[in-house]
Amino acid sequence: MLLAAAADAPEAAPTHDGGVCAGLAWVELAPNERAFIERGPDFAVFRFEGPGGSTDHWWGVYGGNAAQVRGNGPQLLRRDGVSVRHATEDGKFRGYLAKKSGSQNHFFGSIFDGSTKDKGFFNRIDFGPKGQALCAKGR
Numbered sequence: 113m114l115l116a117a118a119a120d121a122p123e124a125a126p127t128h129d130g131g132v133c134a135g136l137a138w139v140e141l142a143p144n145e146r147a148f149i150e151r152g153p154d155f156a157v158f159r160f161e162g163p164g165g166s167t168d169h170w171w172g173v174y175g176g177n178a179a180q181v182r183g184n185g186p187q188l189l190r191r192d193g194v195s196v197r198h199a200t201e202d203g204k205f206r207g208y209l210a211k212k213s214g215s216q217n218h219f220f221g222s223i224f225d226g227s228t229k230d231k232g233f234f235n236r237i238d239f240g241p242k243g244q245a246l247c248a249k250g251r
Contacts, residue, residue: 135175
């Protein structure tokens with residue numbers, strides 16, 4: 113029984129230099145934030161939680177090329193060649209879709225509400241050369 117529970121436990125995401133690489137994005141971890149990873153055949157889903165566990169400012173990011181949402185809403189920002197747009201599914205707000213050259217990050221979770229204040233969250237996300245160098249360092 114203990115082995116089955118251990119097998120179901122989320123895998124800690126590989127972190128270094130205070131963050132984690134999630135496809136297009138280098139994600140700076142907030143103080144006491146933890147990152148977990150679920151790997152698929154050609155994608156990864158990262159889940160982040162604060163010191164209070166999975167309900168403490170829970171959010172995640174999908175990294176791959178076939179997100180299950182559409183980034184057809186208003187553009188939140190464009191930085192380093194990456195467009196970040198409101199993501200929708202069945203007409204409902206479902207976070208943000210970042211796209212560049214076929215690669216995608218879907219940022220989702222309870223910390224997003226679709227308002228302009230969400231833009232501040234992306235201050236900890238680096239899509240540029242520094243972020244990509246940090247991603248390469250972890251490979």
